[in-house]
Amino acid sequence: MxxxxxxxxxxxxxxxxxxxxxxxxxxxxxxxxxxxxxxxxxxxxxxxxxxxxxxxxxxxxxxxxxxxxxxxxxxxxxxxxxxxxxxxxxxxxxxxxxxxxxxxxxxxxKLPGVNRPAIACLWPSRNPQGFNVMLDCGADIRADAQDLVTYALMGTSYARNGLGLARPRVGLLNVGTEEHKGRPEMRQAHELMPATAEAANFDYVGFVEGGDLPSDRVDVIVTDGFTGNVALKTGEGTAKLVGDFLKEAFGKSILSKFAALLALNSLKRLQKRIDPRRVNGGVFLGxxxxxxxxxxxxxxxxxxxxxxxxxxxxxxGFQDRLAARVAQTAAQAAALNTTRNENQDHSEGTS
Amino acid sequence: MxxxxxxxxxxxxxxxxxxxxxxxxxxxxxxxxxxxxxxxxxxxxxxxxxxxxxxxxxxxxxxxxxxxxxxxxxxxxxxxxxxxxxxxxxxxxxxxxxxxxxxxxxxxxKLPGVNRPAIACLWPSRNPQGFNVMLDCGADIRADAQDLVTYALMGTSYARNGLGLARPRVGLLNVGTEEHKGRPEMRQAHELMPATAEAANFDYVGFVEGGDLPSDRVDVIVTDGFTGNVALKTGEGTAKLVGDFLKEAFGKSILSKFAALLALNSLKRLQKRIDPRRVNGGVFLGxxxxxxxxxxxxxxxxxxxxxxxxxxxxxxGFQDRLAARVAQTAAQAAALNTTRNENQDHSEGTS
CATH class of the missing domain: 3.40.718.10 (Isopropylmalate Dehydrogenase)
Incomplete structure (x- = not known):
């Protein structure tokens, strides 16, 4: 209503x-x-x-x-x-x-093992699946290092079940790709991520920037809900601006109107690829x-x-798989913390 | 080099x-x-x-x-x-x-009165001047309430001298336009802004969202350098994605290639409007x-x-005008703090 x-x-x-x-x-x-x-x-x-x-x-x-x-x-x-x-x-x-x-x-x-739930959205991308996943898009304006790691777990579960990716690639959104860039919680999450990636069967590609949101070098982009929300709305606003400019450009002269008529199918195909209605739906995870x-x-x-x-x-069956994945990794992390210096075998599920 | x-x-x-x-x-x-x-x-x-x-x-x-x-x-x-x-x-x-x-x-x-310098960039917009100003685009990943207010002063000086706007409109970038939204430093800056706007001869329009970056309801968008940098790169990345999709769409069939030829001027006009090279140049302020x-x-x-x-x-003569504006407002703020309960006349310059 x-x-x-x-x-x-x-x-x-x-x-x-x-x-x-x-x-x-x-x-x-x-x-x-x-x-x-x-x-x-x-x-x-x-x-x-x-x-x-x-x-x-x-x-x-x-x-x-x-x-x-x-x-x-x-x-x-x-x-x-x-x-x-x-x-x-x-x-x-x-x-x-x-x-x-x-x-x-x-x-x-909240699911056991989740401190802050997140909203995941789809982002039109150059990847074969046509979309990347970004989270958090605005559930919480804060996120600490452990939250960001949990977002990676939840986001990869979503990418597996929603986009059919066997081994999603995860990037952490930052203002640069160098190790020393960004806020402390990001650098800390950056250090935690490789071990989590190994345990949870995804690839961690490191820091990514705003320009990488639609890129084909990453499938899941992890960030706090403040940054994610601004990025989402900035992307939507920019796509709309370019679309409006395009319409204006084609409406300018009789020749360009005629050209637009000829290109109608191409323009429709374009519109479909960037239509925000097609990627409508933020999923609450956690x-x-x-x-x-x-x-x-x-x-x-x-x-x-x-x-x-x-x-x-x-x-x-996404809900159960995600819950199992987060619980398993939380348990592994706890086990890892208590026996940090011993070698451990981690069983790898498919959730 | x-x-x-x-x-x-x-x-x-x-x-x-x-x-x-x-x-x-x-x-x-x-x-x-x-x-x-x-x-x-x-x-x-x-x-x-x-x-x-x-x-x-x-x-x-x-x-x-x-x-x-x-x-x-x-x-x-x-x-x-x-x-x-x-x-x-x-x-x-x-x-x-x-x-x-x-x-x-x-x-x-740093200029007297400036704690954190900022990088201001131009953003293609629906405004008559064709661009909006956004700052900070990445000089510093942090900004407190007073920094955000100073960014507003510096950004309006830039908009006056770089874009010829007599009375720029300033918005604070947030995840929503409601008063209770956002991080504490934003809500605090939101409270400080009206008095500063009056003293420094600009309009404060309140919180704006990522989708407002190219909008015609604001000329200067103020944010911290982390958010600003992500927004800037997200906007550039999205514009590039749409441009590439457009090229692909027009390259699809002989008919659409012919249409593109007819629409060449329109497409060039569009490209010129969104060409990131045309808005090249982040200005260090402060x-x-x-x-x-x-x-x-x-x-x-x-x-x-x-x-x-x-x-x-x-x-x-931008540099001197900006310096005068920041120093004047800093002095006014100091005077205001010491005689907070008295009525004061503020002289208004044109810098």
Whole structure:
């Protein structure tokens, strides 16, 4: 209910997803009468949806702390609750990010071994898989060295299950690639990373810079939620600026308009590659349950993309694999700490 | 000497600038024989250039601390020295950023009232002037509340003298526009900003997000050097990605290649608007002397753009105006602190 375009856009996105994929079942949260009416307008959709009546709405202006105290009865609370109770495998929301994260932490609780949960987003890239993973995109404005290492574990789990990469390459976002660059917690994480990479079956490529976010030398980019959020919005803003300039350039003369007409397919292909709606969906990692945050302003195409991502993760058994991976590595780290000078064999799973 | 493309690219850039602008005189620093030979190849350039013999080179891998100890005799040291001695109005370098900033701080010293100098860069924007100013782009990975306020003063001085804006609008980069968002030093700077804006004759628009960097609701974006550096490189990387995708899209079929040919002027116009070489030049602010840092990999076009920027700033008397503005505001702040509860009239200059 709390997205910028209201429940009509959400139901339209559900309808798109339902049509494309017969295996998804939906639990829709909001005021029953309003939701029923919206669903009834789409032929065949009612049979695919359960409705959970929830009269309240978390608005974009509500502070997370308010929502924690008074949020029961809202559609957001109800959606998270359906994951907690095991009725839903994944929750998808277009609402207030801070409130959704706070509610998810309160109700789903953090996974053992996770201090700070993170939001992972997809970034269009030059890699064969077409996307890189970046986290944290804004769950928490701080992250210490151990958090950054945990982000690497969670991000590689996501890359394995969401993007099908067997051995993801991880980079730490910094202002330079030299060892002495960056804040103390980054240099410390940089030192911890090789051992974790070996134990958890990923490659650590070292420090990367902002220009590497779309590069093909890395699959998972780890950073704190402040930097990640600024980078994400800067990237989106830049892509939009270039797209707008492109439109202006092609609208300038009759000749260029004609050229644009001829190049329509090429331009559409380009637009598809950089369309932020296609990569819609920040995934909350590190909780006992998966939550996908769609852009607040997402239209039906964007919402359908977020649902598709949620479905993929649900089908891959991502949640259990990630939990096992983090718990295993946390246990290994603890064991390593107590017997630091002995040699140890680490079993390597596939999660 | 320390740029990625060596002295040939620098001399080529000097030649471009010399041809476009008869009012610039150059002092060129490096091994005399090599530099003389490069300059002699360009007709008429020798008469426009003085050469300062400097055998040493600061490489991209040199640590700033090493350069401070052993950098005397390098071309970088010599270039900064020529500003210190008043022989040059501005220094331009393509070399190691960290070393250049450390050397500039050591030799030129910080302006009274400045704790942390900053690097300001230009960002292609939707504003009539075509660019926004962002600082700090990487001089220092930290910034406290008072530093951020000083960045606002220095950035507005730059926007007045470099972009011709009478009353620049300043925004603080954050992860949201709400008052409770962000790190403590940002919330504190947010509180200090309105009074500073009034005293220093700029508009404070509040918190802005990464997506606002190219926006027309702000002219100067203030942030710490870590975030600024990541944002800058993310923006450049994204623009390059979209540009490459565009090229690929137009190279796909014969029809689209033909379309690209027809749209050549439009595409060139677009390329010009987003060409990072055109906005080449990070300006070091807060020192007793102006230093312009060109991209390490700049070609002659990029170097010429950096020289043009340096020339503009030199002609506008920017250095003295900025110094006066910072000193005046520092004095006002001190006076305000000692007589906090009295009413005071603040004189408003035009610097």
């Amino acid at each position: 709390g997205g910028d375009r209201g429940p009509a856009a959400v139901v339209a996105g559900i309808a798109e997803s339902a049509e494309k994929n017969p295996d998804i079942h939906f639990i829709v949260h909001g005021p029953r009468a309003e939701i029923e009416q919206l669903i009834a307008r789409r032929s065949g959709l009612a049979a695919r949806c359960d409705i959970r009546d929830a009269a309240g709405v978390v608005t974009m202006d509500d502070k997370p702390s308010q929502v924690l105290r008074k949020g029961e009865g809202t559609s957001m609370w109800s959606a998270v609750e359906s994951v907690r109770l095991g009725e839903a495998t994944v929750a998808v929301s277009c609402g207030n990010t801070g409130a959704l994260m706070a509610l998810s932490m309160l109700r789903l609780r 909780l006992n349950g998966t939550v996908v945050k769609s852009h607040g302003s997402a239209d039906s195409t964007g919402i359908s993309a977020a649902i598709k991502l949620a479905f993929q993760l649900a089908q891959s | 320390g740029g990625d493309r060596g002295p040939a690219a620098v001399v080529a850039g000097i030649a471009e600038s010399a041809e476009k602008n008869p009012d610039i005189h150059f002092i060129v620093h490096g091994p005399r024989a090599e530099i003389e030979q490069l300059i002699a190849r360009r007709s008429g350039l020798a008469a426009r250039c003085d050469i300062r013999d400097a055998a040493g080179v600061v490489t991209m891998d040199d640590k700033p601390s090493q350069v401070l100890r052993k950098g005397e005799g390098t071309s970088m040291w010599s270039a900064v020295e020529s500003v210190r001695l008043g022989e040059a109005t501005v220094a331009v370098s393509c070399g190691n950023t960290g070393a250049l900033m450390a050397l500039s701080m050591l030799r030129l010293r 020192l007793n002397g102006t230093v312009v840092k060109s991209h390490g990999s700049a070609d002659s076009t990029g170097i010429s753009a950096a020289i043009k920027l340096a020339f503009q700033l030199a002609q506008s």
